[in-house]
Amino acid sequence: MLKPTTLAMILAGGRADELNVLTYYRPKAAVPFGGFARVIDFALSNLMNSGIEQIAILSQYRSYSLINHIGTGASWDMIGRFRGVSILPPFIDSEQQDWYRGSADAVYKNLDFVQYHRPEEILILSGDHIYQMDYRDVLAYHHEKNADLTVVCKRVEKARASRFGMAHLDHEDGDRGGKLINYQEKSENPEGEWSSLTVLCFKPEVLYRVLEENQADGSFEFGHDIIPRLMRQGSRIYGYKFDGYWGYTRTVLEYWNANMDLLGDQPIIDLERWGIRTNLDHRGLRDHQPALIGKDADVRNSLVYNGCVVEGTVRNSILFPGVHVSPGAVVENSVIFFSNVIGRNCRFNKLISDVNTIYEDDVQIGINHGDSKKQIAVVGWNNRVPAGIKMGRGVTVSPELDRDKWPGFLEAGRVLR
Amino acid sequence: MRNAEDALVLLLAGGVGSRLNLLVEKRAKPAVTFGGIYRIIDFSLSNVMNSGLTRVGVLTQYKPLSLMSHIGMGEAWDFTGRTRGVKILPPRTGSKDSDWYQGTADAVRRNVDFIEVNDADEVVILSGDHIYHMDFDAMLEFHRAKKADVTVGMMVVPMEQIHQFGAGITNDDGRIVDWEEKPEVPKTNLASMGIYVFNRNYLLRSLARSGNEIDFGMHILPWAIENDNVFAYPFYGYWRDVGTIQAYWEANMDLLKQDGSISPERWQIRTNFEAEDRQADRPAARYGVSARVNNSLISAGCVVNGTVLNSVLSPGVVVEEGAVVKDSILFRDCVVETGAEVDLVISDKVTRFGANSSVGLGDHHDIVNRLYPKHLYTGITLIGETARIPEKMKIGRNCIIKCNALEEDFTAPVLQDGESLT
Numbered sequence: 072m073l074k075p076t077t078l079a080m081i082l083a084g085g086r087a088d089e090l091n092v093l094t095y096y097r098p099k100a101a102v103p104f105g106g107f108a109r110v111i112d113f114a115l116s117n118l119m120n121s122g123i124e125q126i127a128i129l130s131q132y133r134s135y136s137l138i139n140h141i142g143t144g145a146s147w148d149m150i151g152r153f154r155g156v157s158i159l160p161p162f163i164d165s166e167q168q169d170w171y172r173g174s175a176d177a178v179y180k181n182l183d184f185v186q187y188h189r190p191e192e193i194l195i196l197s198g199d200h201i202y203q204m205d206y207r208d209v210l211a212y213h214h215e216k217n218a219d220l221t222v223v224c225k226r227v228e229k230a231r232a233s234r235f236g237m238a239h240l241d242h243e244d245g246d247r248g249g250k251l252i253n254y255q256e257k258s259e260n261p262e263g264e265w266s267s268l269t270v271l272c273f274k275p276e277v278l279y280r281v282l283e284e285n286q287a288d289g290s291f292e293f294g295h296d297i298i299p300r301l302m303r304q305g306s307r308i309y310g311y312k313f314d315g316y317w318g319y320t321r322t323v324l325e326y327w328n329a330n331m332d333l334l335g336d337q338p339i340i341d342l343e344r345w346g347i348r349t350n351l352d353h354r355g356l357r358d359h360q361p362a363l364i365g366k367d368a369d370v371r372n373s374l375v376y377n378g379c380v381v382e383g384t385v386r387n388s389i390l391f392p393g394v395h396v397s398p399g400a401v402v403e404n405s406v407i408f409f410s411n412v413i414g415r416n417c418r419f420n421k422l423i424s425d426v427n428t429i430y431e432d433d434v435q436i437g438i439n440h441g442d443s444k445k446q447i448a449v450v451g452w453n454n455r456v457p458a459g460i461k462m463g464r465g466v467t468v469s470p471e472l473d474r475d476k477w478p479g480f481l482e483a484g485r486v487l488r
Numbered sequence: 489m490r491n492a493e494d495a496l497v498l499l500l501a502g503g504v505g506s507r508l509n510l511l512v513e514k515r516a517k518p519a520v521t522f523g524g525i526y527r528i529i530d531f532s533l534s535n536v537m538n539s540g541l542t543r544v545g546v547l548t549q550y551k552p553l554s555l556m557s558h559i560g561m562g563e564a565w566d567f568t569g570r571t572r573g574v575k576i577l578p579p580r581t582g583s584k585d586s587d588w589y590q591g592t593a594d595a596v597r598r599n600v601d602f603i604e605v606n607d608a609d610e611v612v613i614l615s616g617d618h619i620y621h622m623d624f625d626a627m628l629e630f631h632r633a634k635k636a637d638v639t640v641g642m643m644v645v646p647m648e649q650i651h652q653f654g655a656g657i658t659n660d661d662g663r664i665v666d667w668e669e670k671p672e673v674p675k676t677n678l679a680s681m682g683i684y685v686f687n688r689n690y691l692l693r694s695l696a697r698s699g700n701e702i703d704f705g706m707h708i709l710p711w712a713i714e715n716d717n718v719f720a721y722p723f724y725g726y727w728r729d730v731g732t733i734q735a736y737w738e739a740n741m742d743l744l745k746q747d748g749s750i751s752p753e754r755w756q757i758r759t760n761f762e763a764e765d766r767q768a769d770r771p772a773a774r775y776g777v778s779a780r781v782n783n784s785l786i787s788a789g790c791v792v793n794g795t796v797l798n799s800v801l802s803p804g805v806v807v808e809e810g811a812v813v814k815d816s817i818l819f820r821d822c823v824v825e826t827g828a829e830v831d832l833v834i835s836d837k838v839t840r841f842g843a844n845s846s847v848g849l850g851d852h853h854d855i856v857n858r859l860y861p862k863h864l865y866t867g868i869t870l871i872g873e874t875a876r877i878p879e880k881m882k883i884g885r886n887c888i889i890k891c892n893a894l895e896e897d898f899t900a901p902v903l904q905d906g907e908s909l910t
Contacts (some may be wrong), residue, residue, distance in 0.1 A: 364781045
């Protein structure tokens with residue numbers, strides 16, 4: 072049977088203000104991750120490895136970045152007779168002139184696309200998280216239960232629950248799942264202990280109906296509006312219990328922590344085993360030769376992709392393709408994006424450096440402590456940092472600054488625009 | 489709209505390259521791994537692509553499957569699209585012909601139909617065996633400016649090496665006036681690179697002369713030099729025929745130098761990342777807490793917890809903690825278990841070096857391989873693909889371990905210098 076029955080829709084329109092300069096020019100889903108890939112590659116690779124081959128990506132913020140990254144979809148095998156990945160940005164038509172007003176509104180506005188594919192299941196998932204999942208397990212549970220909606224959940228301790236949509240599940244299927252008894256979005260003291268991961272599997276007729284009804288509301292989010300609405304209607308909602316790693320990338324610190332989970336002799340995020348693939352044509356990944364580790368280099372507990380030239384010291388860090396670390400430079404606890412050049416004797420600690428930035432000699436970042444609550448420094452892309460500049464911990468530097476904007480010293484936590 | 493000036497390219501990739509021993513046991517020489525992620529043919533294919541030429545015929549013969557899989561539809565070098573293409577041209581039976589290719593000119597002669605179907609003013613003939621960077625567009629311009637019938641790419645080599653090449657003497661204008669194929673006593677040190685530009689009709693006429701003229705260097709070229717206009721296009725730069733184990737090893741090691749002489753990335757050499765088994769499409773290489781890597785080329789997908797010095801690792805190579813790899817070239821997915829020492833070794837893919845084994849042991853680089861003295865004589869030990877070196881096994885210099893060697897095949901705990909497991 073050739074024609075797939077599942078349509079997957081990835082929510083990738085969001086920006087995430089807390090990621091500040093990393094999301095000036097790209098949506099959160101397109102943020103680089105893992106030394107060679109992007110955040111959305113986890114959702115895409117999971118779909119590919121789950122055999123789900125009809126995908127739509129709902130974009131909004133800076134769609135071009137995603138369009139460029141997705142390409143033809145061939146990188147995830149999503150090209151063929153019944154295979155395909157379509158990017159769906161907001162649009163104007165004779166009846167409406169709005170951007171997407173929320174995740175549910177985005178899907179609603181594209182129902183003609185959805186119904187054209189006549190799916191038997193609709194899988195809605197966010198493109199913002201770091202995880203490995205075989206969605207077929209979720210689909211199987213969904214069918215077994217004849218559910219209207221299946222919500223994938225993960226146990227979360229009460230202290231962090233106020234951030235999430237929290238579900239109270241019964242023990243109908245033990246560790247595998249249970250019926251959704253109660254659901255509270257961002258409550259201070261929720262009854263449930265299962266956080267919704269925004270991986271949702273819908274019966275199509277149910278989704279079409281509830282999205283139509285939702286249009287009369289003032290808010291259009293799956294977590295805040297759709298799930299509660301279905302609960303009130305007494306729909307058959309089940310929670311599928313997921314116990315694997317789940318990495319958030321909503322803030323700079325969360326993003327950095329997730330990156331550090333790639334390191335160590337037994338990394339929690341095992342990119343090879345998880346089968347994570349990316350688009351090798353994006354930013355010329357396929358044109359790089361293997362990494363050259365120099366005579367005096369010292370590389371430990373780090374990830375280094377092709378195209379890098381390392382002549383200095385790299386520890387507990389992640390180097391994306393094409394990064395050059397000059398002799399005498401020391402890079403620690405940092406994430407350095409594509410094609411950065413790090414000059415001689417630079418010293419970096421807890422830095423995230425965006426694409427194409429050049430650091431002249433003797434730049435120091437994050438070496439002195441200060442008392443900034445911000446721990447991780449972020450330098451925006453296409454910067455050229457003059458020699459000898461010292462920056463304290465947790466500074467934030469906008470992209471593409473003019474040379475005369477740079478003071479000789481930035482105290483910890485300073486924001487430079 | 490196709491540019492009518494787009495020359496047709498014929499890439500000769502059928503050779504055996506037997507001096508590469510085990511490395512060509514299951515694949516043609518142009519398909520041999522180089523520089524971690526590349527295959528030797530990538531250099532010619534990429535040079536063609538970067539020169540703006542878009543139609544290529546690849547003439548295969550010896551063990552072509554690996555090569556064909558690597559080339560695929562040519563998408564890695566942009567040879568796909570309406571007017572572009574790379575075509576594999578193996579020897580084939582027809583109503584008249586029923587033989588293998590007997591030589592370079594013979595191979596091309598049997599593909600005259602391919603030449604006739606592809607309209608072009610010139611035909612560029614080159615091999616897929618060499619490591620170099622060249623702009624064929626510049627060579628074509630030279631050819632046209634000289635109004636040559638044939639132009640031969642030539643370069644200066646040391647006098648003691650000229651006996652391996654076709655050698656030519658030129659006049660001031662660059663015209664070749666005399667020619668010797670692999671001369672014992674050379675008159676010149678200008679060597680043919682095996683790269684020819686022919687005017688298309690001239691090539692067809694030359695090939696039509698006699699079926700006995702089976703080799704360009706020995707037959708076609710001398711006749712052309714004698715009777716028509718043959719010019720030498722001077723080439724300056726890095727060029728290596730990696731036809732021996734020693735030359736192959738040296739060229740790989742040249743990649744570690746940062747003197748600018750060879751850089752696949754700067755030369756814009758491209759490989760096929762998505763060829764079967766996804767050989768090069770891996771996540772970033774992972775360096776462990778105890779990793780010590782210096783002066784080495786490390787491909788994506790490697791996991792290094794031990795020591796790697798002066799070596800070239802293909803994707804997916806695992807070097808466990810306490811293991812040491814030195815002066816070696818390891819093809820994809822080799823595993824060097826803890827405590828193993830690998831010294832001056834070239835190993836084909838998916839080989840496992842058992843814990844605490846020592847491969848490349850001792851100082852007797854001068855004891856040549858007994859079975860293949862002309863292949864291994866500089867101290868390099870050669871391991872075939874998917875071999876299993878037992879724990880604590882000791883293997884000396886200039887040894888050969890066959891492909892798919894099993895642990896029970898090793899009947900003694902020591903393999904002496906120059907010995908082989910076949």
